[in-house]
Amino acid sequence: MSVVYEVPVGPVHPALKEPVAVKCYIEGEEVVDVDVILGQNHRGIEWIGMNRDNPVQSLRMASRVCGICTNVHPLSLVQAVEAAADIEVPERADYIRAIMLEVDRIHSHLLWAGVAAHELGFDTLLHYTWKFREEVMDLAEYISGNRVTFEMEMYGGVRRDIPPEKYPKIIKAMNYYEAKFEKLVEMFLNDKTIALRTVGVGVLSREEALKLCLVGPTTRARGVKKDVRVDLPTMAYADLDIEPVTPDIYRDEVVGDVYDNIVVRLFEVKQSIDIIRQCLDQMPNGPILAEEKLPKLLNMLKKASGEGFGLTEAPRGEVVHYVKLKEMETFYAWKIRASTYNNIPAWEPMLIGAQIADIPIIVASIDPCLSCTNRAVVLDGGKEKVLSHEDLHRLSVQKTRRLIRYGK
């Protein structure tokens, strides 16, 4: 007789760095069903951002959506606002933005690689990778003044220039990574322990990845060539020579397992090094801000009306910000769609059929960033109400009717 046990993982769990609850239903050693409960990290950022005194204050909120992809959210927001208010960004600012985005990606991917090693119980590798990562943290501090929250973005450009006298140190850091890259690949991809735990674990097919609309390295590890930097190039990316990284760069064929995730993320570090070099080579001269005077900029944004989208390829995938301006002090509407939101549904097909011990590495393989993801939760008199599919469908039908009848 088989019994199905429920194993709750989270909201606070040693395998998780952030609060999320994953309920796994276990039969013997095998996972038969999975339920994900989100919302523990909901801080109401969009609401706060819409109620701040002016858009510049809201921009500082965007940096605090996530401390890991800290440059991505403000970057998407400024792009959305620039599209809505018709602000043209100087070319030099576009290049500086691209450099900061890649610095962010290098640190985020190395961070993930370390966490993945930790989830496998390979703590030596965690420590090695994080030591390796400190170089890019120093570089971020050198350019922006901060290790974690860069605060480089401003509507219509960037707040800090990268003067030519800073180039040698950036190039030196890139040389450091290029020299150490082979060692990193050797340690992660030629290691017996890692291969044992990741090859054939958490397999997801290309078709499923497409069906679930996955984004970022999670979908590229399944052989889907999808990358915002290539498909819809903004900033400096249109001028650069880049290709989406898929696992066949290292492996003969795409399997779509956790190992492929490691391949994609490691080789994206190499790609980022290449992008930063290209940006430094081609960096144009000129101003870094479209409007330097802050009161004038605020006045311009206050008078603007319109809507805009900002798309950025975050380390975890595509991040979308939507902004509507309506001739008022602050945003009329602000909506964030973070990449993990798309990638979480992949947990179910990846976890079903896996063993209990593989739960941490599979959960970590999509590089979940829950502080980005938790956008909506319904609170009803202090009691949490979980909306079922039927509830959502009913609400959706009600909204359609309301729109048809009353137009609002």
Place this chain on the structure above:
Amino acid sequence: MGINAFKRALWAFHVNTGSCNGCDIEIIAALTPRYDAERFGIKLVGSPRHADVLLVTGPVTRQMAPALKRIYEQMADPKAVIVVGNCGISGGVFHESYNLVGPVDNIIPVDVYVPGCAARPEAIIYGVVKAWEKLEKVYGAEGG
């Protein structure tokens, strides 16, 4: 500071109560080779029952408050609580949010506050040293 009474390695448990991850990654950075707090025996453990110090990040969202309280109660005495980051101290940038019940000292008693958004690894290590001093005093009074 002489370490006489508290003769064991200091173990910490980390709980994220809705933080943006900025301080969380800096806590790990403080433990890894550049700052290497582990050489003093300071390390993160997987269970609050093994921990001497509780590191709390984040402004405490409504959903995480009961979990935070329970974790604090699960820890053995004597214990110290360190809040890492501005948002746990005062709400920080999130202070107006409708979904916060924090800051942390609304929920559990706090011994050390480490400011910063995000707090730097050096600051986190300094905060842990302060908590160690507190434990030292408590142990000293009890005769170790």
